[in-house]
Amino acid sequence: MRSSYSLFPPSGEIMYTAHRLVFVVGIALGVCQARGAFVNNVETFDGTSKDTTTWEEFTRGSAITQDGKLTLDASVDPSFGHADYTTRQVTVGVGGFVQADVTVRWKRFADLSHAKADDAWVALTTNSAGAGDVIFHDSYALSTQEEFDSFDDSGYWSGNWYQASHGSGSGNVSGHPLNHTYQLRLERLSATSVRYSATNLDGSAVWSTVGTVPANSSPLFVALVAINTITDFDNVIVGVVPEPSVAAACLGLLAIGARRNRR
Secondary structure (H helix, E strand, C coil): CCCCCCCCCCHHHHHHHHHHHHHHHHHHHCCCCCCCCCECCEECCCCCCCCCCCEEEEEECCEEEECCCEEEECCCCCCCCEEEEEEEEEEECCCEEEEEEEEEEEECCCCCCCCCCEEEEEEEECCCCHHHCCHHHCCCEEEEEEEECCCCCCEEEEEEEEECCEEEEEEEECCCCCCCEEEEEEEEEECCEEEEEEEECCCCEEEEEEEECCCCCCCEEEEEEEECEEEEEEEEEEEECCCHHHHHHHHHHHHHHHHHHCC
16 A cells, blocks of 8 residues: 555656657647648649649639649630649548638639629538539538629629539628739638638738538548639648647646656
């Protein structure tokens, strides 16, 4: 029988437990670790050759090129153009995010009678249609969109969900210029909640909203989209944030261990 009782286990046990928690957090952070051309979870589209191992493309009245950035040129057809560039393996799950630098350099507005906006998207999708159809025909997709309305030439931001052509979302009218780079971001807060946002490159906020979406807990592929625009994409980042309770427990145990080791 022990003659004394300590509130704390031996420091070695504390540090062992802390190390295990750090390892668990590391695994969590690596859940959406990008592969292929993604380096440290960032795709920078270096060089001029597209990486068809990491990405697949869909084009309709459009072209996709790479030269230190990715350009989706949906101006090729005189009336309508659509381009998708979607990861083959890299996915983002619930609790994760995707963001990218987005620069719209040209918008169509050739036909003011049609209801389709001229768009640039950062999106997550099941990619169920593959390279054979447009992204909003996929079984499930989420998107943060920079848009220019064909009816009144106004610019606005929107966050949307799609299920096989049917969809919904919310947005905010904002006069944003061409040739200005924004960071578009999409965060999966839960299976039914998404934060959509846009910021300037200096981090200053432009627009943000949280939307309710149909329940989906499956990992989703990353997609970059241009509809009736010429848009440059760069610095695509995927990541996941550990649960606050896990991070706090880990830091707390490390602090306790450090205090005991100083005794």
